[in-house]
Amino acid sequence: MKITIIAGARPNFIKIAPIIKAIEKKQNEESNVSYRLVHTGQHYDKNLSDTFFEELNIPKPNSNLEVKSGSQAEQTGAIMVAFEKELLQNPCDLVLVVGDVNSTMACAIVAKKQNIKVAHVEAGIRSGDMTMPEEINRIVTDSITDYFFTTSTSASENLLKYGVEATNIHFVGNVMIDTLYQNLNRIFEPLFWNEYQLKTGNYIILTLHRPSNVDEEQSLIQLLEGIDTMADGKKVIFPIHPRTKAILGETNLMLKNILFVEPQGYLNFMYLIKNSFAVITDSGGISEETTVMGIPCFTMRNNTERPETQTIGTNTLVGTSIENLEKLFADFIKNGKRKAGIPELWDGKASERIIDILLQK
Numbered sequence: 033m034k035i036t037i038i039a040g041a042r043p044n045f046i047k048i049a050p051i052i053k054a055i056e057k058k059q060n061e062e063s064n065v066s067y068r069l070v071h072t073g074q075h076y077d078k079n080l081s082d083t084f085f086e087e088l089n090i091p092k093p094n095s096n097l098e099v100k101s102g103s104q105a106e107q108t109g110a111i112m113v114a115f116e117k118e119l120l121q122n123p124c125d126l127v128l129v130v131g132d133v134n135s136t137m138a139c140a141i142v143a144k145k146q147n148i149k150v151a152h153v154e155a156g157i158r159s160g161d162m163t164m165p166e167e168i169n170r171i172v173t174d175s176i177t178d179y180f181f182t183t184s185t186s187a188s189e190n191l192l193k194y195g196v197e198a199t200n201i202h203f204v205g206n207v208m209i210d211t212l213y214q215n216l217n218r219i220f221e222p223l224f225w226n227e228y229q230l231k232t233g234n235y236i237i238l239t240l241h242r243p244s245n246v247d248e249e250q251s252l253i254q255l256l257e258g259i260d261t262m263a264d265g266k267k268v269i270f271p272i273h274p275r276t277k278a279i280l281g282e283t284n285l286m287l288k289n290i291l292f293v294e295p296q297g298y299l300n301f302m303y304l305i306k307n308s309f310a311v312i313t314d315s316g317g318i319s320e321e322t323t324v325m326g327i328p329c330f331t332m333r334n335n336t337e338r339p340e341t342q343t344i345g346t347n348t349l350v351g352t353s354i355e356n357l358e359k360l361f362a363d364f365i366k367n368g369k370r371k372a373g374i375p376e377l378w379d380g381k382a383s384e385r386i387i388d389i390l391l392q393k
């Protein structure tokens with residue numbers, strides 16, 4: 033079986049790493065499986081792309097479509113045009129897409145129109161929020177996927193509700209957590225650890241990049257000022273996403289506790305999360321990682337497509353207002369960590385399950 037694997041953005045790189053390892057393991061066992069890795073070039077900054085390939089030992093892509101940034105339509109269109117040519121020149125039996133970025137949807141459409149089977153890893157998750165570009169990518173991708181690999185039973189149930197045949201839905205666990213388990217003994221402190229006098233439990237991690245939090249400069253500033261005051265002497269390490277950085281531009285903020293740092297590589301970032309007091313974020317992936325590491329996570333969104341991080345894990349859904357965050361954070365300081373568990377099958381073996389299932393097709 034010839035599989036073309038698509039990756040375009042930071043969270044994709046983290047998800048494909050263990051899938052490639054699982055394929056290579058099968059190749060060593062002399063299974064008839066090969067892969068071609070296509071990087072669409074959606075994320076191209078060194079610290080959002082190359083660093084992840086190096087740290088996670090992901091092989092150099094066979095092809096880089098180099099689409100770079102653009103509006104939603106420009107980027108999606110550019111990926112489709114470039115991937116159509118790539119796929120015609122390099123036919124395969126299956127295109128495997130992960131997550132919910134524009135590359136996921138664009139490449140699924142192109143593959144399907146060439147009558148090539150599509151596998152979607154992280155299928156079926158839904159926020160119900162159609163203002164999120166990712167939700168549209170999820171719905172479109174799942175409407176043409178052949179093999180659905182899910183991270184939770186609720187994702188599988190969503191797919192059943194949409195009319196997907198049960199035999200095509202495979203609840204396998206979470207590839208992002210495979211990567212976490214494969215690298216936990218390699219994580220290390222960033223260079224600024226001593227300079228900023230960081231110690232286990234004496235700082236908060238903050239990440240913000242979703243349009244609902246960062247696109248309006250004044251509300252972003254208000255949010256940052258509110259978090260800075262709320263931190264009450266605890267340092268807040270803020271690896272700033274290029275999108276958020278572009279919006280803040282040269283704005284001079286008078287912040288006492290928030291320290292801006294570059295987006296972190298995976299190994300430094302996991303070290304920072306694992307040793308933090310708490311995390312404030314609008315990321316979906318981070319709410320999964322904090323769940324597994326037992327770190328309290330406050331999600332600055334009105335909804336989540338990963339409900340198990342709330343019901344089983346450490347995630348608290350805050351909404352986007354600073355007042356709610358202050359209230360929920362104060363409750364946490366008063367009551368301490370709540371008891372949390374790890375969702376079913378988030379055991380580091382999802383990628384192997386996926387490849388085993390695909391090889392039976």
Ligand code: UDP
Pocket residue numbers: 042043046208239241271294295296297298299301302314315316317318321
């Ligand atoms: N991440 C990282 N360095 C950072 C911020 C995030 O390695 O400075 C990792 C994070 O741990 C998670 C992934 O990038 O594994 C999530 O990316 P992002 O928040 O961009 O995407 P989302 O999860 O919201 O789709």
